Amino acid sequence: MIRVIPFFKNIMLTTNQLVIYTCLYITFILNIPFLTKTVAVITALDQYNLLFLISVPFLLLSLSIIVQSFFAFRWITKPLLILIVLSSSLLFYATLNYGIVFDYGMIQNTVETDSAEAFSYFNFSAIFSFLFFGVLPSIFIAKVQLTYSSFFGELFARLKLISGSVGVLLLIAIVFYSSYASVGRNNRDLASYLTPYALIDSTAKYIRKNYLYPPLKFSVLDTKPEIVKPAQNKHVTVMVLGETARAQNFSLNGYDKPTNQYTDKLDVISFANVSSCGTATAVSVPCMFSRLNKENYDKRIAASQQNAIDIIHLAGADVLWVSNNNGSCKGVCNRVKTLKIATDKNNPMCDGEYCFDEALLTPLRQKLTALTHENTLIVLHMIGSHGPTYYRRYPDKNRIFTPDCQRSDIQNCTQDELVNTYDNTIAYTDFVLSRVIDELSSLSELNDVETSMLYISDHGESLGESGVFLHGLPYAFAPKEQTHVPFVYWADSLHQKGRADCVKNVSELNISHDNIFDILLNEMSVKSNTYEVKNNPLNQCKLSSIIAQSANQLTTIGAK
Template identity: 40%
Template sequence: MAKLLKISNIGFRAEYFSLLLAVLFAVVYNQSLWLGIYNAQTNLSLHTLLFLISCAFFITATNNFLFNLFAYKHIQKLALIIIVLCSAAASYFMDVYNILLDSSMLQNVFQTDYAEARDLLTFSFLTHMFIWGVLPSCVIFKINIKYRPVHKQILANTLSMTSSLIVVALIALMFYQDYASLLRNNRELRYLINPVNYISASKSLLEEQWKSAAQPIQSISQGVSKGPTWLTKNKRTVFIFVVGETARAQEFHLNGYSKQTTPELEKRDILNFSDVSSCGTATAVSLPCMFSKFGRDNYTDKKGRQYESLLDVISDAGMSVSWRDNNSGCKGVCDRVDNLKISHLEFASFCNKNECFDEALLQGLDDVLASTQNDLFIVLHQKGSHGPAYFERVPSSFEQFKPACKTKQLQDCSVDEITNAYDNTILYTDFVLSKIIDYLKSKSLTNDTAMIYASDHGESLGEKNMFLHGAPYFMAPKEQTHIPMIFWISESFENEFGIDRSCLDKKTSHKYSHDNLFHSILGGLDIYTDAYKPELDIFRSCKVKNIVAN
């Protein structure tokens, strides 16, 4: 500590200290970027070496320009400490999990709850943060930075920033073709430039949220009405939508996976849709998109917040809507309907010391059914297979695939151990879904019952050295976008709503996506609104009684 105190005797001009820190960032906080640039080179030559050297100058100049924006008395140290701490965290997740930081990933970070954040606070992460976050921050705090009078400091910073721009321009002139080819063929590299990546993503995200914050919620229930089914049916309808978490279709034995991960579902009379893709690669995007009238190509976070969701339409049609959550919330989807967060206090027997298992979602369903005589639409939002602590998602009795990774630090486990731990979560999801089906079967004498299950996104388990999820969609591997979707209906639901099951069974191998959910659920329930698109309704061509004509 005495040596650290002596640092205060070392003096730097503000603009020189910015340059020094820019060099440090280029060397230390951008390992993933360097690895990506190096792997993108097809051959090693003198020109390649000169290009790599230019990259060092390019990154340094870019960060020097950024840091000089804050190189003023009473501002610089605080700003740089914040940047160093954030960059240390960013570099850890980029280096360890091969995560890319774009606006959707940052949105997911901002919406992470305590339980999810706790899973990421590993010893390895805290050690990394201490070495590359806390210690450099202490140095910045103690070091003696010399500032000029304001007008001279502005001039000095401007000269430094101009020099950075000149360096960037010269590099662009000399290596334009190399950079154009590199970024065109490796678009993901732009999300690895630390700290430019998360600062740019934060700016975009905040601008979008600011613009939509004051906008009133737009109704999408214009023309909502029930079709002819509702005039003749004599049973109450209970429809359950199970929103899966981080389940990838490849791990379902139903879809051809080598391990038997779905033994219970295969005993039930289900419809398994094997080729379904997600709207996004993270919950913050996929969850509201799943319930939105907008398809993936037209969906934005702004639209997700500005427009009503599927739940609003179903509620306006006269069904009672209930959301039960064992995850990090509904991302605004359930704000205008009844919602419940599963807690340890109510469901202690289905919880461990940190969280509740998904079986807790089924507890109290009888009370929900007894609370109203209305038709019911119930959403169960699972914890599912959320990582990296896969082992905490399942009761010990479901640890069938061994050896399984029993730590949050995935880098301490082999890929086989990680996969086994993840597969156990799919086995448990199979059990939970089967219990839901059995529950609905038990209510089918007096209710028309149905269940649909779809995961929000998938998960990478080490393929291409990628872990977890949240990759930009344009480069996301299929492991993060290929999701399971399962449909079950009781015989009375099938008859009352006029669904030809044999017809539907022939369509289970067709290609679908989250885009189909909004319109298929409305079509399946014979509910019409102006937002409904029949061409996206999976059930329409297999219905004996069709929805009200447009």
């Protein structure tokens, strides 16, 4: 690299030439994912015009030149072009290798990601790609000599470049307008792959919405929620909040590998048809605890009003949120007691950056042995199956499926290795859930405490299907692997006559994160004006309801 720098110094270009060369590079190299997907869409049509297909990169090139020309003046030209190339090279790698698109949701997820999670994406492939596609072209931009004319000469040259690009743009629009309108209308996701303009647009929207809008006044949805269940026995519900688990890899849901060999023996009930609110933690977690539903969810509104945790706490329950997820609770637990698992190596479950989810069992056990309220809700936030470093989510003793993928550049593993690694994370999650149930069962038997456990994941994960990895795609075109999530239910009351059959019947219903608010309030016996009985599939499975139904059936039989 040292030898090529003097060569760069001998190159003299006008500002227009540097803008054109940079835009050519961005269009034809760094936008390969966009061009590839666009070509696939167009060539899949029953009939298409070859000239229309050829016009696509030239349309993008013209747009790029117009945008970059507005900022190409004197000393700001090179810094801005270098920034564009460096950021575009990162997007290029992420999109090409993982299928990631940087829409608003991904920007939100990126901003709210902690350093340990961010560094998990760095590997030799990523570094090499960044150096080759980002740093090397940036050195060229930095070292070439720009020739300048007078101010008006530069202004006139830029106007000519913009005018020429606008002319090309108009010509393409006039000739192929109907074709672009049709393809764009039926494939709105294509715009999400435009590098770096989708990122710029999404970032601007995120900044405007989160930093420029005034904060909303906090809204109290219910001032007097109350627990209505008679306090004959203490009650404990543990909600285990999973991370990046997809339902189709649960043997409880019919998967052909024994990923649920622990809970399968513990009379759990799996809800097979559950969809998430989003495809990333930053959306799904606050959404599932919010009174808002997926259709009207808005982060600012959700953050400025009571959620299910707040209402349960206000009703008089003791609430504890324990996190082994390096990301925060996304604001959900801000007003209740929280405990974050320390990742230092003093804990045998931790390696300094991450902890295995078994680390959640110690604070759970401590809480269960020192109950202070009649009703207690404990939320255990797992790190679960978070990628791409799936292999760091389970200890060697739980490495069931081999060979697995012991690296973070998962696109370079075989499909079998990748799936085995992911399935190991699911099997380990299942092991931890079985330990949670063991703790609750012991509590019920020894202390006559009513207990239940709910496990649900925030979103799913893609494992290379159709070339897509990880998660975070816009919900409108996200694959089912990212939106179909597991929901597992266990309760000591399932051993009561009739209740297990009732829950099994409703477990086949189509539900979503929208139901969690009401399921939680029902499980904690909280009476609130925010509760919507029709939104709670477990409502009909209350013991009192089952007894009433049985009594009605007996009365009917007697009458006959």
